[in-house]
Amino acid sequence: MITQLAHLPARPIRARRLLLGCGVLAGPSYVAIGLAQALTREGFDLTRHPWSFLALGELGWIQTLNFLLTASAVIATAVGLRRALAPGRGSRWAPILVGAFGASMIGAAFFPADPAMGFPVGTPAGPGAVTLTGTLHMAVGGIGFLCMIAACYVIASRYSREGRKGWALYSRITGTLFLGAFAGIASGGGVVWSNLAFLGGIVAVLTWLSLLSLNLRRTA
Numbered sequence: 001m002i003t004q005l006a007h008l009p010a011r012p013i014r015a016r017r018l019l020l021g022c023g024v025l026a027g028p029s030y031v032a033i034g035l036a037q038a039l040t041r042e043g044f045d046l047t048r049h050p051w052s053f054l055a056l057g058e059l060g061w062i063q064t065l066n067f068l069l070t071a072s073a074v075i076a077t078a079v080g081l082r083r084a085l086a087p088g089r090g091s092r093w094a095p096i097l098v099g100a101f102g103a104s105m106i107g108a109a110f111f112p113a114d115p116a117m118g119f120p121v122g123t124p125a126g127p128g129a130v131t132l133t134g135t136l137h138m139a140v141g142g143i144g145f146l147c148m149i150a151a152c153y154v155i156a157s158r159y160s161r162e163g164r165k166g167w168a169l170y171s172r173i174t175g176t177l178f179l180g181a182f183a184g185i186a187s188g189g190g191v192v193w194s195n196l197a198f199l200g201g202i203v204a205v206l207t208w209l210s211l212l213s214l215n216l217r218r219t220a
Contacts, residue, residue, distance in 0.1 A: 012083070015083075016080055016083045016084055016217075017080075017217050018080075019076050019077060019079050019080025019083070020077060020080040020081070020084060020213045020214075020216055020217040021213070021217060022072075022073040022074075022076040022077050022080070022213075023073065023074070023076075023077030023080065023081075023209055023210060023212070023213025023214075024210050024213045024214045024217065025073060025210075026070050026073035026074050026077060026206065026209065026210065027203075027206030027207055027209055027210040028206075028210060029069070029070065029073075030066060030070040030206060031202075031203055031206065033062070033063075033066045034051050034054065034063065034066060037054045037059070037062060037063060038051065038054065041054060041057075041059060042121055043118060043119050043120060043121040044119055045119075046195070046196070046199070047192045047195055047196060048117055048118075048192065048195060049117060049119050049195070050113070050185070050195060050198065050199075051063070051199070051202070052108060052112070052113040052137065052141070053113055053115075053116075053119050053120075054066075055067065055108075055109070055112045055113065056112060056113065056115055056119065056120050057119075057120030057121070058120075060112065060120075064109045064112070067105045067106070067108055067109035068105075068106065068109050070102075070105055071102045071103065071104075071105035071106045071109070072102070073102075074098060074099070074101060074102030074105065074209070075099050075102035075103065077098060077102075077209065077213055078095040078096070078098040078099035078102060079095070079099075080213070080216070080217075081094055081095040081098060081213075081216070082095035084216040084217075084219075085158070085216075088158060088162075089157060089158040089161055090154040090155060090157060090158035091158075093150075093151075093154050094151050094154045094155055094158070097147040097148065097150050097151035097154065098147075098148065098151050098209070100143070100144060100147040101144040101145075101147050101148040101151070102144075103144070104140045104141060104143055104144020104145075104147070105144065107136070107137075107140030107141075107144075108137055108140055108141050108144075111133050111134075111136040111137040111140065112133060112134075112137060113134055113137045113138075114128055114129060114130060114131050114133070114134030114137075115128055116128030142182075142186070145178070145182045146182070148178065148205055148209075149175045149178050149179045149182070149205075150175075151175075152171045152172065152174050152175025152178070152205070152208065153171070153172065153175045155167075155171045155212065156168045156169075156171035156172040156175065159171065167215075170208070171208065171212075174204055174205055174208040175205075177200075177201055177204050178201040178202075178204060178205045180197070180201070181197045181198045181200060181201025181202075181204075182198065182201065184197050184198060185197070185198035
């Protein structure tokens, strides 16, 4: 009986480490799969087309699956964050915001972007027609991006209070960079600098989530 009780605390710790491990892998796997497609899909141009366009066309199922797998990993990470951060500042809102970002990726998978700017191959050049599905894609994506930006600031506030100035600064910088990149793509979609900046913002915020998960996993 005593031996059984001694092993009880290890189970939630292992579960927490497993959930946070999803966060460590979510970003690198999403970027690797997305980049592999971006470099090999006919007609796709990193400087002109957002990654959400990869869900269009005959091979679009690959990016759709990428969205869903990454979403599942991010939502699992949110559960791990809830356990790892509690109790304390941000232990409620940071997981909710990260989970909302994961949910937005599910929405993006079910509501693909509208074809435009010559992609997929055969699509006329230019912005293209705006459909309800495309509008929903932009709406759920925008909500998810804003939630992730807010999560960066919530974590920054927590770490600032704990005196972890390096992590607090890193989280604020990441949130600010992603906010700027999102504002750029929202106002100048299709422009080279805005597309590349937004891609950089996505990579930055997913790297932040991976490093945060790794840090919390090590201390679990």
